[in-house]
Amino acid sequence: MEISNFSSLIEVGVTLNIACVAIEYVKSYTSVLCNQVFNLKSQIESSCKECLDSLIDETTIRNLPNANVNGSDTDIIKERLISRRGSLVSEISNKEKTLKEMIKQVCEVKNISSICLWFSILGLTGLFLMGFEDSGEWADNSGIHLYWTILVLFSIIFSVLGWIRGNKEEPLLKVIDYCSLRFSIFTFIACMIIGEVLFHFLKTSILVGLVESWWVEILVFSMFLTYSNFIASSIEVWNRAKKGQNKIIKEKASLMDKCTELNNSINSLQGVGNVAAMLTTDVVAEEE
DSSP: OOGGGGHHHHHHHHHHHHHHHHHHHHTOHHHHHHHHTSOHHHHHHHHHHHHHHHSOOHHHHHTSOOOEETTEEHHHHHHHHHHHHHHHHHHHHHHHHHHHHHHHHHTOOTHHHHHHHHHHHHHHHHHHHHTTOOOSTTOOOHHHHHHHHHHHHHHHHHHHHHHHHTTOOSOBTTTBOTTOHHHHHHHHHHHHHHHHHHHHHHTTSTHHHHHHHTHHHHHHHHHHHHHHHHHHHHHHHHHHHHHHHHHHHHHHHHHHHHHHHHHHHHHHHHHHHHHHHHHHHHHHHHHO
């Protein structure tokens, strides 16, 4: 079994990885994923709407019965409640905008593009190596197998470090920057050169026989590795989306508490007005 047996799979992997790089930079793939798949934007809008709908409307407050309690007119309290309601409506609107900006950052996974670019170049290298493969029963492609295995090992190190590194913008050791596409390109070129050096040192060692004995497993694993970033990035976006959902739920609960508190104050004022109206009615009845 040779690399060429998986040529179609490699070509699709290269295309998907390149497309992921382009989409992430042009349309923000992860942001679209959060909004379309996890419906975070819709959840924010529905949560804020629910808070607004729970508020007693301003007209109802203005139509509350007037009363005079201990020489104080309830009109003053009504104006305060109307002002509080207006402030709360503004707060809900601002919170909606803040949460929508927040989910853009929560769902942003900047390391996706650099790792996808790496696997794209790896796939192109595999297609290039196919041109040097010999066919036939006695063909010896052990050198190509060894070099491909070296590149696969470098790819494992690069991708795992990228997944662990995550979305951190500050370069590690001022060099390792998974938020930069140049880092992927230069690192892959460096690994190809190092791989070439290692190849010349190892091509006569027992490692060649070890690679040959495990070649089918290595080849199949390398095909899976080419697509692995889509799985890893989906898991990462899922975890970030869950954090975003928890944030939305928490903010909604806070706003609902404020709405409930305001509604209770309005209901209390309405109760005072009703009691005052009842007392006034009793006084008038007694005078008659």
